[in-house]
Structure formats: structure tokens, C-alpha cells
Amino acid sequence: MxxxxxxxxxxxxxxxxxxxxxxxxxxxxxxxxxxxxxxxxxxxxxxxxxxxxxxxxxxxxxxxxxxxxxxxxxxxxxxxxxxxxxxxxxxxxxxxxxxxxxxxxxxxxxxxxxxxxxxxxxxxxxxxxxxxxxxxxxxxxxxxxxxxxxxxxxxxxxxxxxxLPRYQPSGEQRLVPYLTQSTEFTCGPASLLMAMAYFDIPSAEHQHEELEIWREATTIFMTSGHGGCGPHGLARAAVRRGMAVTVHVSKSGPLLMDSVRNEEKKRIMSRIQQADINALESAGVPIEVGDYSLDQLRSDLDSGKLVVALISTYVFDQSKAPHWVLICAADDEYVYINDPDQDTFAWQSAADRQYLPIPHNTFKRAFGYGSRKQKAALVLSAAL
The missing domain is CATH 3.40.630.30 (Gcn5-related N-acetyltransferase (GNAT))
Structure with a gap:
């Protein structure tokens, strides 16, 4: 490189x-x-x-x-x-x-x-x-x-x-720190850690905390290899670390079940996600079922919150893997994300993945995973 x-x-x-x-x-x-x-x-x-x-x-x-x-x-x-x-x-x-x-x-x-x-x-x-x-x-x-x-x-x-000339920033902007995920299966924890750093919430050493969050939030299985993290598990991990969370999902119950074919794996994934859902409900964490719109996203960001969102990277690299990113800002044309992924292209650096501008139409295609377009987003702020 x-x-x-x-x-x-x-x-x-x-x-x-x-x-x-x-x-x-x-x-x-x-x-x-x-x-x-x-x-x-x-x-x-x-x-x-x-x-x-x-x-x-x-x-x-x-x-x-x-x-x-x-x-x-x-x-x-x-x-x-x-x-x-x-x-x-x-x-x-x-x-x-x-x-x-x-x-x-x-x-x-x-x-x-x-x-x-x-x-x-x-x-x-x-x-x-x-x-x-x-x-x-x-x-x-x-x-x-x-x-x-x-x-x-x-x-x-x-x-x-x-x-470049076409972009006109408004006011002073505090940048959300960037963090690269340390493993191929910890995009969700890395996204959460970036939000914690922005809200000045202390954490342990990067990889240690990243793996701890993964252990708390993993779905156990996923498309291949180690499982990634489910939205409800990530929300529980965020609450444990002093964050206020609202969960937005496109359907009730466990998600990402289409990422595996084996019925036993599906059963285990369902069981562990349902436990996370039950714990969130007991703790009074809001779980909103429905379409999380771009207008709502912009409203949440304008109020000082950050959003961890599940996307499909297919529109970027033709990979069908589910992927968590941190949404830092949005305007009339673009959604800006911190992408924790280490890209495979030699000419792409970590700087390319901080405040990455995604056109609205592209983001709408990327937001969600699978043929059923399952959507999940965690709206985060520091707990009062």
C-alpha cells in the first residue's frame, strides 16, 4: 500500500x-x-x-x-x-x-x-x-x-x-472519533465504542472492551464463522455502559434468522435474542417496531444523538454480509457514517471511513439486511 x-x-x-x-x-x-x-x-x-x-x-x-x-x-x-x-x-x-x-x-x-x-x-x-x-x-x-x-x-x-465547494458546513462540528474493528465479527461493538467515546463514557482498553461487548451481544451464529451481534444484544450492552437507547426494528422478535440455514442454529439464535428482548422490556428500554425513516434519523441526529445501524454492504462491495456502522450526521443530500470495517482494497485508509458521505438514495438501498430487508437501528445518547 x-x-x-x-x-x-x-x-x-x-x-x-x-x-x-x-x-x-x-x-x-x-x-x-x-x-x-x-x-x-x-x-x-x-x-x-x-x-x-x-x-x-x-x-x-x-x-x-x-x-x-x-x-x-x-x-x-x-x-x-x-x-x-x-x-x-x-x-x-x-x-x-x-x-x-x-x-x-x-x-x-x-x-x-x-x-x-x-x-x-x-x-x-x-x-x-x-x-x-x-x-x-x-x-x-x-x-x-x-x-x-x-x-x-x-x-x-x-x-x-x-x-469541496459544494458542501457548506453549519456551525462548529465536534467530530465523532473513529475506531477500526479489531476482528471481522466485531463491527457492532466497534460502532458502539465510537459512540461511547463521543459521549465521554469511559471504557476499558479497545480490543478488550470490543470483545466483551461481542460476548454480551453475539447471535452465536451468522452467515459463516463467528456470529455477529444482534440489535437487542447491542442495546443491552449499551445500557450496561451508561447509555440511553431506543431500539428501532422493522419486525418484532429475533432478527437475522435468514443468515443461517441450519434449524438448530436458528433455534439457538432465536433463543438468545429473545432473552435480550425480554431483558430490554424488563428494563423499560423502548423497542419501536416499524419503519425507521430518514426523516426520523435526521431528527434524532439533530437532537444530538448518534445511531448505530445495520446495513448490507452489497451496494458498496457486492458482499451480502450484514454490517453495523455508526451514523454521525446527515444533511439534505448525504448520511455520514463511521464505518469500522477494514476494507480489502489496498488504497483505502481508515481516514476514508470516517464521516463517509453516503447519498440518501444509496443509504436507503443499504439500510437493512437480507431479501426481507430487515432493519435495525439503535438511537444512542448519554444516560441522564
Whole structure:
């Protein structure tokens, strides 16, 4: 993974030397490899990877050309079914820096992302790369978080983001912290832990607490391997940890029964979920049966709550697995989620999964699981 997102571009003087931008072709690869070798000492993009980006037409890949020589490039990548772009890499040949080329490349990358109706352009940069940081801050990128020991040499990365022109934030926004699930079956606990962190509810060490929540909320079985978590079990775990919860489900009784075929497994899943339902009812936790609408979701978010929701990832990666995410915000066009999943694509970073903008129509298709579109959402706030 070329995790550098290597911003070698420098801030530019006013007397910038003209250069043209062209779509990268295989003929450019030898010069691109040379720029890569001259610009970075670790985490370089290989010749093979350059060719793959070009031949498979992955994202937007453009080169800066001056006097028939390639002097810089950028690669912007996109996540399917979302409006998020990632500046995967940007570099300027050391002999051609301080001529405005880096600034021109960055502006073109933003334009490409905007043309694809993306809300955000994100990147990672080394904390000690002061020239790159100066450029990004001058261009209105803001710091999101530090990722410790992110690079091959164990140096830290700063994640930056820019809201592209079409998005107008209102007021000051406190970001919901991001957390990556530590196992393939703990998306629900990881989503709950992010909400706890936002509401300043203390917890044990991340993986320990994540696995404890899973043990409390697991359905035992699921499509394959370890079972995930049911909505009622997650709600019980949230209540135990000092949260106020309202459960919204599309049907009464146990859910996710269609995820297994074996009747004995179905019986066990039903029994354990019914125990969770009984416990919630005894504790007076509201369980609302019906359609949890987008309007209701937005109302809950506007009141300061967060929502853990069950989705199908099929519209994003053609996988039919049930998946829990944390919904952090919504506006007239998008629902913003923290997705705890570790994606399999090498060019997707954790920063891509924080406040991930999902268009309303896409979210409506993703919200729910299975052929019967079973829906579940936990509306969370700190208990009074």
C-alpha cells in the first residue's frame, strides 16, 4: 500500500512556470518511476503499480508536463457508491519544485473530485513534511487526526481533509472519533465504542472492551464463522455502559434468522435474542417496531444523538454480509457514517471511513439486511 499519500508538492511563488496537465499513459511510466525514486525513500509506488493504475483506469491519474518532460503527477481514488475522494499520491520532481506545479496539481485533483460530486478530499502526510503541510493548510485543508507509526519507518501521519465547494458546513462540528474493528465479527461493538467515546463514557482498553461487548451481544451464529451481534444484544450492552437507547426494528422478535440455514442454529439464535428482548422490556428500554425513516434519523441526529445501524454492504462491495456502522450526521443530500470495517482494497485508509458521505438514495438501498430487508437501528445518547 502506498500509504505515504506523499505530498512532495511545495508552496509556489507568483512567477510560476507554465506546465500542462495530461492523463497518465503507459508511455509516462519510466519518468514517473524516476520521480518516485527521487522524491521518496520509502513506500514508493512501483512500476507495476503505476501500470496497473493506468491500464485499469483506476481513479484520476494525471501528469504535469513541462517542455515535453513529466515533472509531477497525482492520483485520486474513489470509493464505490460514496462521495469521498482520496488523494492517494502527489509528487513533483525535486528539480521542478517551487514553480507552482504542486499547487496546480492539487487544484486539478480537487477539480476532478468535485466533477465526480465528491464532498471530501482526504490524504495522509508525514508530520515532518513541513512543505507539504504548509501547502495543504494554505489550501484550506484541516487536520483530522494523527495516526501513530503509520509508515514503514514507524513515523506518524497526519490525516487532512478538505470540504469541496459544494458542501457548506453549519456551525462548529465536534467530530465523532473513529475506531477500526479489531476482528471481522466485531463491527457492532466497534460502532458502539465510537459512540461511547463521543459521549465521554469511559471504557476499558479497545480490543478488550470490543470483545466483551461481542460476548454480551453475539447471535452465536451468522452467515459463516463467528456470529455477529444482534440489535437487542447491542442495546443491552449499551445500557450496561451508561447509555440511553431506543431500539428501532422493522419486525418484532429475533432478527437475522435468514443468515443461517441450519434449524438448530436458528433455534439457538432465536433463543438468545429473545432473552435480550425480554431483558430490554424488563428494563423499560423502548423497542419501536416499524419503519425507521430518514426523516426520523435526521431528527434524532439533530437532537444530538448518534445511531448505530445495520446495513448490507452489497451496494458498496457486492458482499451480502450484514454490517453495523455508526451514523454521525446527515444533511439534505448525504448520511455520514463511521464505518469500522477494514476494507480489502489496498488504497483505502481508515481516514476514508470516517464521516463517509453516503447519498440518501444509496443509504436507503443499504439500510437493512437480507431479501426481507430487515432493519435495525439503535438511537444512542448519554444516560441522564
Amino acid at each position: 502506498n500509504s505515504m499519500n506523499k505530498a512532495a508538492a511545495q508552496a509556489a511563488p507568483d512567477n510560476a512556470v507554465p506546465c500542462s496537465l495530461e492523463r497518465a499513459t503507459l508511455a509516462h511510466v519510466p519518468e514517473l518511476v524516476t520521480i518516485e525514486q527521487r522524491s521518496f525513500h520509502i513506500d514508493r509506488i512501483s512500476e507495476r503499480s503505476f501500470k496497473r493504475f493506468i491500464s485499469q483506469n483506476i481513479g484520476d491519474f494525471r501528469v504535469a508536463v513541462q517542455n515535453d518532460q513529466v515533472v509531477g503527477y497525482y492520483i485520486v481514488l474513489y470509493r464505490q457508491a460514496t462521495n469521498l475522494a482520496r488523494l492517494y499520491s502527489l509528487a513533483v520532481d525535486p528539480d521542478f519544485r517551487r514553480q507552482g506545479i504542486g499547487r496546480k496539481l492539487l487544484a486539478a485533483a480537487e477539480h476532478d473530485a468535485d466533477e465526480r460530486h465528491c464532498l471530501f478530499l482526504r490524504l495522509e502526510v508525514q508530520l515532518d513534511n513541513q512543505a507539504a503541510l504548509a501547502l495543504y493548510h494554505q489550501q484550506n485543508y484541516y487536520d483530522m487526526e494523527i495516526r501513530a507509526e503509520y509508515y514503514e519507518d514507524d513515523t506518524d501521519a497526519l490525516v487532512l481533509q478538505k470540504l
